[in-house]
Amino acid sequence: MRAVYLILCLLFMSLLTTGQAFAFEDNESEARYLLSQGILSYLQNKGQSTPSLEELREAASLYPEYPRSITDSTGKKFVFYTPVERVVILNTNAADAMTIIGADRLIVGVAESVKEKTLQYPQVSALPSVGKFSEPNIEAIMALKPDLIISYINWPDPAKLEKHLPSSMPVLRMEFYKANNYRTEIESIGHLLNEEENTGRYLTWYDKYFNLVSERIADIPEDKRVRFYAESGSGKSFGRRAYGEGTGLDDLCTAAGGVNVARGYIKDYADVENEWVIRQNPEAIFIWSSKGGYTTDERSEVIALHDNLISMPGFNTISAVKNKKVYVLTPEFAFGSSSPVALIQIASWLYPDRFSDINTTALHHEYLANFTHTSKEIWDSGTFYYPDGKD
């Protein structure tokens, strides 16, 4: 009995301490907690996360700014006793996040996919490559001596990344594109990298438009909301692939006040028959395009997605097609930091009357000017969505 009591006590205490780690009033109380925990574990010499004497010494001199902690989207917690100075990013969404919080100067290495985005990230894309987002080059990463690596939750497999890296090169796994935890991720990376001011400025802007949309559509009853169909835009070649709950496009369109016709049928994505789409008779259709964005030479493919869909036999009976409410969206517009602009755009497509006062092009320009390093010449040359009135 006594043993059981003891174990329960220990469990309770450990719950208390881990719980405590999440809620700090300010930097100082967090730093105090982290430093004391670090010193304690150093003295007891327990576990792998024990800091070295040098780390503690340096942290003490930086106190109360450091140590800082972060919990990534897999729930793993990291403590940094000294400021992060060298970051390797393994995908474009991390590049996006680092840019909007104003920490892109810390990046020292990028994945191949980032290097291709020369228009979107003029400086970052020039940095050395560390391989593919799903197959990073470990040697190239190690050679850059990063003190932080940012990757997706699911890619690459830990066996291809963490397994080969020393504990001094922690891997933070974040998505930086899914609407449901985007805000949290941005906030925590901003805190870790000591960019609270930029982060706060961005999140204020972000919240402004998300709140604006939810306020303006709040009074629309469920049965009056626009029913939409969303698909992956695989084109004519292999039938239709519908997006359901759990996909970024569904999140965004739902936040804009739409109701997915696939709701209740499809989780994530699934292949569907053309006749099902006709039968559902959606009032709006959103097509996801992997092409397009800042680049100028993929416009025809974006348009082809739109034109292929509306020319499918029998699709002319669908209200969305009849009323010209078929839209193509690109990830460089709809995902990540520009998602408030996309949200407003979608909302004004769905409910033109309620958003007629907002000029989305101007809003997009505002975003590009304030939060990106893109050159002004390319703002209007890309194809971010279609139809965009540029023809």
Place this chain on the structure above:
Amino acid sequence: MKTKSIREGYIRRTAQRLTFIIVLFCLLFLLAGIAVTLGSYNIGLHDVYKTIIAGPAYDSEFTTIIWNYRLPRVLMAILAGAALGLAGAVMQGILRNPLASPFTLGIASAASFGASLAIVLGAGFVSSGSLVVGNAFLFAMIASAAVYGLARYKGISPETMIMAGIAIMYLFSALTSFLQYVGASEDVHAVVFWMLGSLGSSTWHTVTVATVVFFVTFPLFMYLAKSFNTLSAGDETAKSLGVHVEGVRITGMAGASLITATVICYTGTIGFIGLVAPHITRMIIGSDHRFLLPGTAVVGSMLLLGADSIARTIMAPQVLPVGIMTSFLGVPFFIYLFLRRRNDYW
């Protein structure tokens, strides 16, 4: 046993085989009749047939769905199943190898590579759908020419053809993996999609092309059926019985490659049918190619049509990859026949 009754036995067996094929053909017709009534759009049985009988010009809300989507899909399932089964039966027969199929001979993996190449390097998946199809076809034909060339160099025996086929298959699989490795992630999705196979893109155009190729190759195979039979006794025996062995083998392989390439460039790689439909048929009606070939065509059609119909309806509105369903449907049946037959059917 009297010799008279031996002949009667032969005639009786022939009648049985013919009956099997005819009955199965009727069942296929019935299955097709059921398949056109299945779908996400609820159309009553009466309306379905009224729309079909009235023709594509009939003005009804169902006309588009029946005539543009369901009929092409059902017909394509029938044609693709027949074609893949037929190709497998011919390849197994002329190479005297139970594991020969469009897949084990590298033709399907070459088509996959051709399609992947077009998807990854091409201008894009959407606007260049015909590029994907054309490339798949081109590479399928390149693969069969390469298999033939390698075998020709070494002497065209079944063993060298199979070995050459396996080598080609691994080569193209490796090339496809390489493309997936270097390709952008969204293109890789399209590649994987292609490799799973689907009948979702069937149109009257694909049905027409498949029909034409089927009715060119099927009579050719039937004409060669007797030679295929003789080949089953070995190259030497076939030669001594007056068969131009190399000619028959090359013609058969070319025909089988053509029909495979035609189908899979539209449907993606639908596995399994080319391998198993011939075996199922052989276990039931024996290996006389004059019956085996039409029998396999019908069995292949039924397998693919059945699998696609279930794939469309079981989790509606989701459509499952048809390759998964063909395996679910075919493997248990195959194992049942395999266990039930005591003797060595091959």
Place this chain on the structure above:
Amino acid sequence: MVKVNVDSLRFAYRKYPVLKDVTFQSANGTVLCLVGPNGSGKTTLIRCIDRILEPEGSVFIDGKNIRDMHRKEIAKIIGYVPQTGSKIISTTVFDVVMMGRNPHMGWQAGEEDFVMVEEAIQLLEIQEIAERQYNELSGGQQQKVLIARAVAQNPQVLLLDEPTNNLDIRHQLEAVSIIHKLSREKEITVIMAIHDLNIAARYADKLMMLKDGNLVAIGNPADLVTKERIREVYGVETKIIQDPEAGLIITPLRPITGV
């Protein structure tokens, strides 16, 4: 009358010569037995005569060079019984025998084809197994089926490669006497590779000995089979007895070492 005329036939697998200039004739309706040790080129010679292999030199049937004939024409004249052992994709015995009609029939079997097949089945007495699967049969039964197939082919020249290989002595005698009878009754010219010297000597009108791809001797069995020649060809000491009932009886005694 000369039926088969083989003229300076040579054949090499890759660069290894197997037949070195073999020339002989065989008369119409006679049985010619090929004997010789393993690797002497018997099987190769048989295959060359049917043009399954493409040799140098010529083979004439009734004075016509088979090189100038189509495969199908050759198949109408020459029947070939291979050694058993190779599997046939599951087929009934009846269908295997029916294959013999391949050079003659169209897409479907006609009345004549049925008659010939039934005759062949009767001749070889395989009615009982006619509906069974070929692959399930014993070696001896398979051998009979293959002979029946060649008979159904209705050839003028019948080539057999070790037709007694898998048979017990009773069936050996049966098979060879059927072949002998065929040659007599249907005037078929038989050329048969065979291991058993006793059977060869007894049934052959002519015996031909091969060693290392060379023709050593050809002639009447009684003249040809001598102790000296068998020693030369096989490297074996033998005892040869002339029996009024059994003909020549050749009994090997011991191998000669160093040959």
